[in-house]
Amino acid sequence: MTLDVPHDEGWAHFDGIEAMHAAGTLLAGANRYGASTSQVQDAVSRVGEYGDATGYLVAASDLGGSRGGRITSVLRAWRQLGTMRLSRTECLALEMSLHEEAERRAFDGELAILEAAWREAEELALVADGL
Numbered sequence: 001m002t003l004d005v006p007h008d009e010g011w012a013h014f015d016g017i018e019a020m021h022a023a024g025t026l027l028a029g030a031n032r033y034g035a036s037t038s039q040v041q042d043a044v045s046r047v048g049e050y051g052d053a054t055g056y057l058v059a060a061s062d063l064g065g066s067r068g069g070r071i072t073s074v075l076r077a078w079r080q081l082g083t084m085r086l087s088r089t090e091c092l093a094l095e096m097s098l099h100e101e102a103e104r105r106a107f108d109g110e111l112a113i114l115e116a117a118w119r120e121a122e123e124l125a126l127v128a129d130g131l
Contacts, residue, residue, distance in 0.1 A: 001057065017105075020098055027095035035092050043093035053100035060094055 003019040005012045005026070014022045035043070050056040086094065 020102060024095065024098045024102070027091050027098065030086075030091045031088075031095055035088065039089050039092060042089045043096055046089060046093040047097055053097035053104070056093060056097045057101060060090075060097075 001016060001019040001023075003014045003023050005014070005022065012022075047053060047056045050059045
């Protein structure tokens with residue numbers, strides 16, 4: 001994921017996990033007043049159309065405009081809708097997807113740590129058995 005954000009002195013460029021954090025921060029601000037039940041349901045449905053949060057993130061990125069080959073907004077630049085040029089439902093769906101992706105990455109990282117600890121315990125058990 002990449003994200004370019006305009007500011008008073010130009011553009012700030014973010015890649016990977018930093019882009020996810022920056023987008024999450026922007027979207028949390030945009031969504032700070034909450035949403036109606038129907039907006040939440042629409043956002044969940046929108047994410048569901050793409051299978052899961054990762055699918056929605058990929059689809060949203062693919063729909064963006066470009067500046068020098070980089071994505072500058074999550075959806076087409078001509079829409080001029082608000083934060084990152086998204087509708088309220090799209091802001092909510094994207095924020096939900098970013099949080100779900102962050103949770104998935106954290107879970108995957110925890111599993112990797114547990115797997116490494118299990119392998120180390122197995123190696124120690126083999127050494128102990130040999131003694």
